[in-house]
Amino acid sequence: MNSEWNIRTCTDQCVACQKKFADREALMSRLRFAEDGYLREDFCSACWPSRSQREGGEVSAWSAIWVAPEKKAPEPLKKETAESLLREMMETDDPSRRNVIFILAVMLERRRILVEKEVQLQPDGRKIRVYEHKQTGESFVVPDPQLRLKEIESVQLEVMELLGIPPPPGKGPKPDPGAEHKAAEPPHA
Numbered sequence: 620m621n622s623e624w625n626i627r628t629c630t631d632q633c634v635a636c637q638k639k640f641a642d643r644e645a646l647m648s649r650l651r652f653a654e655d656g657y658l659r660e661d662f663c664s665a666c667w668p669s670r671s672q673r674e675g676g677e678v679s680a681w682s683a684i685w686v687a688p689e690k691k692a693p694e695p696l697k698k699e700t701a702e703s704l705l706r707e708m709m710e711t712d713d714p715s716r717r718n719v720i721f722i723l724a725v726m727l728e729r730r731r732i733l734v735e736k737e738v739q740l741q742p743d744g745r746k747i748r749v750y751e752h753k754q755t756g757e758s759f760v761v762p763d764p765q766l767r768l769k770e771i772e773s774v775q776l777e778v779m780e781l782l783g784i785p786p787p788p789g790k791g792p793k794p795d796p797g798a799e800h801k802a803a804e805p806p807h808a
């Protein structure tokens with residue numbers, strides 16, 4: 620998938636020697652910008668020093684600990700959370716989701732679920748933020764739409780609506796954003 624945003628999980632084996640990681644093994648990960656988007660590569664500590672730098676575009680590198688996935692029971696049906704909503708949205712290629720994706724990522728960063736690892740300025744002036752999920756080690760690549768304050772407020776309302784959180788009084792979502800300024804203020808009593 621060639622999307623401007625994506626989530627990259629940690630693989631269970633070294634990209635160079637194909638050796639499976641052992642539980643609690645220290646590994647090194649990197650993110651690089653390839654032709655078809657961001658590529659995440661995980662290396663065992665033996666292969667890391669001799670990794671190829673020829674491809675260029677190494678955006679970010681970090682160390683991680685591989686934790687063998689637990690066999691867990693199927694999760695009970697649960698309410699939409701900021702995290703589940705972000706994951707859903709990032710599976711789409713819909714450019715109109717850009718602002719919502721960004722605001723959700725910021726929310727999760729405030730809650731310390733995501734940690735910002737890197738901010739990359741692309742040649743075309745776009746800003747890309749790379750977050751790491753603290754628990755799963757996944758990389759979330761999120762373009763920063765560089766919203767203005769006024770826009771942030773309306774996107775936040777949209778996000779709250781998607782999460783089923785009632786908006787604060789007087790700040791209900793408006794069906795037609797263009798009509799916002801046309802509506803006449805009620806005269807003061």
Ligand SMILES: [Zn+2]
Binds near residue numbers: 667
């Ligand atoms: Zn290796």
